[in-house]
Amino acid sequence: MARYGMLINTKKCIGCYACRTACQRQNGLDPTDSFIRFEEREVGEYPSVSVEHVPLQCMHCEDAPCASVCPTGAAHIGPDGIVEVDQGRCIGCLYCMAACPYQVRNRNEKTGAVDKCRFCNVSNYTSGTEMCSCVTACPTGARIFGDLDDPDCELVKEIAATHAAPIAGDLTKSKVYYVR
Amino acid sequence: MEYTPIWSGIIACYLFLGGLGGGAFATSAFLAWRHPEAVTMRKLGHWIAPIVVIVGLVLLMFDAKAGLHNPLRFALLLTNFGSVMTWGVVILAAFVIVALVALIMDLKKRRVPMALEIVGAVLGICVAIYTGCLLGVCKTFPLWNNALLPILFLVSAVSTGMAAVLLAGVFKCPEEFNRVGVLKKFHFCFPCIEMLLVAALLFITATNSTAGLASVQALACGRYAVVFWVLFVAVGLVIPTVLETKMLFFSPKEFEESRKAHMISAGSDIGVLVGGFVLRLLVLLAALPVTMTVAWTL
Amino acid sequence: MSENAITRRSFLAGSAGVAAVAAGAGFMSFGAWEQADASGTKDVESHTAYSLCNSCSSKCGFKGYVVDGKLTKMIGEPSHPHCEGTLCGRAYGYASIAYSEDRLTDPLKKNAKGEFEKISWDQAYSEIAEKVKSIIGSDGPEALAMVQDPRPSGSYYTKRFMQALGSANVYTHGAACNMSKNSGFTQVIGAGDYLADVENAKACMFIGRSYADAIRPSQLHALEKAHENGAYIVLVDPRLNNSIAFADEWLPINPGTDLALVLAMSHVLVDRGLYDKKFVSEQATGFDEWAATLGQYTPEWAAEITGLKAIDIERVAVKFAECAPAACIEPSWRGAYGCSYANSGETARAVACFNGLLGCWNQKGGALFSASVKAGDVDKAKFPSVPKVEAKIAGQSEYPLSLSGMGVNVYAAQLAKEGKMKGMFFYNSNMVAGYSNPAYLQECLANLELSVCIDVQMTETCHACDYVLPDTSYLERLELPEFYGGKIPAVAIRDQVIEKVHPNTKPVDQIFSELADACGVGQYFDFTVEELADAQLKTVGLSLDGLRACGVSTFPEKAFKYGSYPKWKTPSGKFQFASDACEKAGLPRTPQWLEPAVAVPEDGKSFRLIGGKQAIHTHTQTADCEPLMAITKQYGLERVWMNAQRAEELGISDGDTVEVSNEQHTGKVQVKVTQRINPDALYMPSHYGCSSKEEKTAYGVGLRQMDYVPFRIEPGYGGICSQEAVVTVKKVGA
Numbered sequence A: 001m002a003r004y005g006m007l008i009n010t011k012k013c014i015g016c017y018a019c020r021t022a023c024q025r026q027n028g029l030d031p032t033d034s035f036i037r038f039e040e041r042e043v044g045e046y047p048s049v050s051v052e053h054v055p056l057q058c059m060h061c062e063d064a065p066c067a068s069v070c071p072t073g074a075a076h077i078g079p080d081g082i083v084e085v086d087q088g089r090c091i092g093c094l095y096c097m098a099a100c101p102y103q104v105r106n107r108n109e110k111t112g113a114v115d116k117c118r119f120c121n122v123s124n125y126t127s128g129t130e131m132c133s134c135v136t137a138c139p140t141g142a143r144i145f146g147d148l149d150d151p152d153c154e155l156v157k158e159i160a161a162t163h164a165a166p167i168a169g170d171l172t173k174s175k176v177y178y179v180r
Numbered sequence B: 001m002e003y004t005p006i007w008s009g010i011i012a013c014y015l016f017l018g019g020l021g022g023g024a025f026a027t028s029a030f031l032a033w034r035h036p037e038a039v040t041m042r043k044l045g046h047w048i049a050p051i052v053v054i055v056g057l058v059l060l061m062f063d064a065k066a067g068l069h070n071p072l073r074f075a076l077l078l079t080n081f082g083s084v085m086t087w088g089v090v091i092l093a094a095f096v097i098v099a100l101v102a103l104i105m106d107l108k109k110r111r112v113p114m115a116l117e118i119v120g121a122v123l124g125i126c127v128a129i130y131t132g133c134l135l136g137v138c139k140t141f142p143l144w145n146n147a148l149l150p151i152l153f154l155v156s157a158v159s160t161g162m163a164a165v166l167l168a169g170v171f172k173c174p175e176e177f178n179r180v181g182v183l184k185k186f187h188f189c190f191p192c193i194e195m196l197l198v199a200a201l202l203f204i205t206a207t208n209s210t211a212g213l214a215s216v217q218a219l220a221c222g223r224y225a226v227v228f229w230v231l232f233v234a235v236g237l238v239i240p241t242v243l244e245t246k247m248l249f250f251s252p253k254e255f256e257e258s259r260k261a262h263m264i265s266a267g268s269d270i271g272v273l274v275g276g277f278v279l280r281l282l283v284l285l286a287a288l289p290v291t292m293t294v295a296w297t298l
Numbered sequence C: 001m002s003e004n005a006i007t008r009r010s011f012l013a014g015s016a017g018v019a020a021v022a023a024g025a026g027f028m029s030f031g032a033w034e035q036a037d038a039s040g041t042k043d044v045e046s047h048t049a050y051s052l053c054n055s056c057s058s059k060c061g062f063k064g065y066v067v068d069g070k071l072t073k074m075i076g077e078p079s080h081p082h083c084e085g086t087l088c089g090r091a092y093g094y095a096s097i098a099y100s101e102d103r104l105t106d107p108l109k110k111n112a113k114g115e116f117e118k119i120s121w122d123q124a125y126s127e128i129a130e131k132v133k134s135i136i137g138s139d140g141p142e143a144l145a146m147v148q149d150p151r152p153s154g155s156y157y158t159k160r161f162m163q164a165l166g167s168a169n170v171y172t173h174g175a176a177c178n179m180s181k182n183s184g185f186t187q188v189i190g191a192g193d194y195l196a197d198v199e200n201a202k203a204c205m206f207i208g209r210s211y212a213d214a215i216r217p218s219q220l221h222a223l224e225k226a227h228e229n230g231a232y233i234v235l236v237d238p239r240l241n242n243s244i245a246f247a248d249e250w251l252p253i254n255p256g257t258d259l260a261l262v263l264a265m266s267h268v269l270v271d272r273g274l275y276d277k278k279f280v281s282e283q284a285t286g287f288d289e290w291a292a293t294l295g296q297y298t299p300e301w302a303a304e305i306t307g308l309k310a311i312d313i314e315r316v317a318v319k320f321a322e323c324a325p326a327a328c329i330e331p332s333w334r335g336a337y338g339c340s341y342a343n344s345g346e347t348a349r350a351v352a353c354f355n356g357l358l359g360c361w362n363q364k365g366g367a368l369f370s371a372s373v374k375a376g377d378v379d380k381a382k383f384p385s386v387p388k389v390e391a392k393i394a395g396q397s398e399y400p401l402s403l404s405g406m407g408v409n410v411y412a413a414q415l416a417k418e419g420k421m422k423g424m425f426f427y428n429s430n431m432v433a434g435y436s437n438p439a440y441l442q443e444c445l446a447n448l449e450l451s452v453c454i455d456v457q458m459t460e461t462c463h464a465c466d467y468v469l470p471d472t473s474y475l476e477r478l479e480l481p482e483f484y485g486g487k488i489p490a491v492a493i494r495d496q497v498i499e500k501v502h503p504n505t506k507p508v509d510q511i512f513s514e515l516a517d518a519c520g521v522g523q524y525f526d527f528t529v530e531e532l533a534d535a536q537l538k539t540v541g542l543s544l545d546g547l548r549a550c551g552v553s554t555f556p557e558k559a560f561k562y563g564s565y566p567k568w569k570t571p572s573g574k575f576q577f578a579s580d581a582c583e584k585a586g587l588p589r590t591p592q593w594l595e596p597a598v599a600v601p602e603d604g605k606s607f608r609l610i611g612g613k614q615a616i617h618t619h620t621q622t623a624d625c626e627p628l629m630a631i632t633k634q635y636g637l638e639r640v641w642m643n644a645q646r647a648e649e650l651g652i653s654d655g656d657t658v659e660v661s662n663e664q665h666t667g668k669v670q671v672k673v674t675q676r677i678n679p680d681a682l683y684m685p686s687h688y689g690c691s692s693k694e695e696k697t698a699y700g701v702g703l704r705q706m707d708y709v710p711f712r713i714e715p716g717y718g719g720i721c722s723q724e725a726v727v728t729v730k731k732v733g734a
Helices: A018-026 A065-069 A095-099 A133-137 A154-162 B009-034 B039-063 B065-069 B071-078 B084-107 B114-136 B148-172 B174-179 B181-208 B210-220 B225-249 B259-286 B290-297 C008-024 C028-033 C089-099 C121-139 C152-165 C179-189 C217-228 C242-246 C258-271 C277-283 C287-294 C299-306 C310-323 C344-358 C409-417 C438-446 C460-464 C508-518 C529-538 C544-550 C580-584 C626-635 C644-649
Strands: A004-009 A037-045 A048-056 A075-077 A083-085 A143-147 A176-179 C045-052 C061-067 C070-076 C108-110 C116-118 C144-148 C170-172 C203-207 C232-236 C249-251 C327-329 C423-427 C450-455 C467-470 C482-484 C490-492 C552-554 C606-610 C640-643 C657-661 C666-674 C681-683 C726-731
Touching (some): A018 C089, A065 A075, B009 B148, B009 B259, B039 B065, B114 B148, B114 B259, B174 B259, B181 B225, C121 C450, C121 C467, C121 C508, C152 C423, C179 C344, C203 C258, C299 C310, C409 C438
Parallel strands (some): C144 C170, C640 C666
Antiparallel strands (some): A037 A048, C108 C467, C606 C726
16 A cells, blocks of 8 residues: 655746646546635735746645545545545535635536545556656656655655645644745 | 635535424424413424425435436435434434324324423434534544534524524514514524624634634635625624514513514524524535645645 | 547557556556446547647647547647657647637628628639639739638649749748748848757747647647756736746847847947857958947946846846856847837847857757758659749838738738739638728728638638638648758648538638639649649658658758858858848848837837737637637636736726727726736737628637737838737726
8 A cells, every 4th residue: 555645846837737637637627626726925025026826736645534424425535545535426415515614626517416536546557657747747846745754756756845835734634745 | 726625515504404394393393391381382383493404315315316217226315324414313303203193193283292292392303413424424524523513503593493482483473473482582592692603613623634724714714704794693692682682572562562573583583593504505615625725735 | 530440449459558668667557447337338430540630820730639529639649740749738629619600600691781691612713713713804813812811732732823823922920920030030140030959048038929828739848848947038028928837037028129128238248248259250341340349338328228127138148148048038029029120020030140259050959950851853744843933922122121922911901902902812711800900901801802711610701802722621632742951851641520510611722722723724723632742742852641640750860960050041051140131121230229119108008919829719810719719718817917017007907898999999908917027018919800791600709919019011121019008998988
């Protein structure tokens, strides 16, 4: 069993939305259905100003509020720690969306079911993408994916080197780490 | 980016109607105990309780689009007993069954046993508490995640349930309405307790986190302030309290039983109902997750 | 369509290879992700094909995955020189254009009431041909013009078609893009463009160019590498653009004053003797002439004009001299001096001259003349040469410095207005909405006897034309091979990825071949695009089948080599600090300060209107594309940017709706109040304000920058002066 996680280096993020459109394309999502959300933050005053882009997506929390509130068991923590939504079980009550503190879940306009980043675990059956589309698509390499339990993987090394941390500390035991 | 509330009007209706139904049945049970002569009014409570709860559930099902398209999925609602909503479904189902049994017995002109009244009242109170717990377990939303919210929703539920029964009674059976003095006194108390609870909730929420403060600010002086102060505090709490105070303590009995007084009571009850709905709507809309205000300013 | 249609099962065997590569990088277990999905285990019809993205001019290569006839995934081609394996955000979204509800599906003709009616291809061809012949009969072929945004097949077929008719008037979108810049460079270095060796640079300056906003992924990779290597990267832009992630400094220059900055930096280098004297004496002409004029352009003088600090200008100039020759000013694209101001061509000339002072030409980390490969001569019997057209492209005499390969497209429109141009064709070009000024250009087109627009959607230019012909989307056709210059030249193919979505649409090669036939010049088009593509590839030792199988082929033997200075293809054969041609065109012989045509009044409410790309859009072309427009709508990207201080003075808050107006246009839009912009500038993203109702996704979102820009042509160079516009802003309801 792996414990998959991701690192997003906001110092390399240029806010270009390539991760979003790649995710939509490779996962066959509708135009308004997006698994990645962006926050933009300006710091300072003209002309000494800087900007930070923060892409947010399902944090695959170990203490996942969505999974604990879901009445039908559609939202659950699956193998390898990937938080999943069983589309066939979801009734669309949106309890998970109300409980998620990161605003990274969407209701699919057509089916009414809730969906969100899957770490691309169900997307690759027609292949072409060997892992998370957002990671392979990022033109600046701002994202790294890997197994948090594997001390030799690039992800773990990079988290250590950059002191990356979940966006909201240990709030929900998130597995997406940010360099900010 | 602003936080967009996930739940709003429909869920507010559901929470409001669930609480109102539970409160209405509890009111009937109370009438059976303290005012056994107020038969019509008690039956009104038995009518109101299942109808509003069922309306609330239907609203919820229409809102749950994926379930509406695949109704069999609603059976899955009983699979995760770690979820408050699953417990809610069980409690609501039990309550609706009891309330319907009571209603059928009323229709068949059979006496509803006190035991059933008590079971229904307890379930009704559970429904009311459940509507608060549903939000309360969302632990990253300070406005929701506290022990006061379920109690506030309970008090508000009983208050709105009583208001609904009294409102129906004042038109359907004014004679009985005139005679349910104890009920009216209790009904008078609830908005006062609610005021204290709301004050405590806001005070504690405002001091426990930045997001909590932001939520309270949105209510007290921000984007929801007008609705909060006018529709909830004034229309829902203060005006009914003032009117009822005048009616109960400062009016001669003749006036109290006049048609004009009945209309004033009706107005005050409508105010309580409006306030009850607005309370739930505002609690849904104003809640902010801790991430909204903490993470971005690190 | 590629022949390697395979079933899913064999496909998975192929993907195991991919998984193995990934495993090598430390991702051993991803292959195991293959889920036992019920639908996934069925044998579905799938195949792959290599193509080139059409969402901007970079034409990045990708492999398209098609399942049951529908495009599913797109994977950037690692060997493609422009994407190096990663596509930008536009690429994935723009592909949905093939399936857009707003596609043109049949030929259309405007009736007497101004409404469009469906007609047959035969009717379209015969009526257009009749008008072409009548115009040639009465006014000669020079009364016909073509405007096109170059794409592999489009460039070839449009040009050949016009030449077959005897007209030299083949315009690219250049005058509304990069022509002033390329023409200015040409006066100095004898070439229209150069390549900044960003990844090896010690210092690099970007003027109005943002690799992170108008993305060519390979350039972004190079910038990131340079940043990681500790290169000094400076952005000169009225806006703090997103490249700041990989830059050290932002110089928030007043819009339109880049020329003053470059002149002042040149002054510093010459004044202090920090320039490359060997380069100047061996390679250049006119240096003394220029140097004699630079004395006036002190950093203090430039500070007044540019709004920058004199010490910053001086510091940056010295820093560049220290880093030379591994330093240069990046050539930019449309940005600040592609076509923006009355001084754009001269700015380009100054930029090239400054790079001359650095002596960085063809030096590692400097400014390079990229290597290129072109298709050789093909069999004349099969592909007969079109007789050479003796006439010059219209506008060449009026704008003598403009590059004839691009041409002053808006001048052709002006001739239409004057009744001298009678017939115009538009291919993959939305002139009316994209060039200044839409209202004026509509009038120009309305005056034509024949106007034909070939596109995939009902653009504003389609509306202004009498005939609209439906093109296939880029995913539905094979095109001619595309050759790329660079450090290592390459060729890539845009193969057909999916079958035609709308049966009555036609690919560009077929449209022009059939139209040529109808016009009586079909003898020059008696071949298929496959035959020509194969013949062209044979001239460089490749074949169509071979390239279809791999998508991209490089020419390492033709790779660029550092060291020796380029061969200057200027009239003097030297690097020209002074230009006779410029003098002849009424400009100074050496680059001198020239004010922009329009000044911003200091009345507190006026701004210079500037445009610029966002990472998810290209001009107006991508706006009617749902996945991309959904982002615009979700994040309010159509908002205009206003400096926070100015906004406060005007009582405007973030998110307010404001009225932007000038003599040309008035419109309302929301405002983004930001610290990221020069107080004098109002930034209006260049993609919005679509006025064609048939483009349902784009219609009515935001404002169109070009509506505010008066029709104006840059003297000498022919650019459209896209930022010579001043607007006033006020809060709606205030």
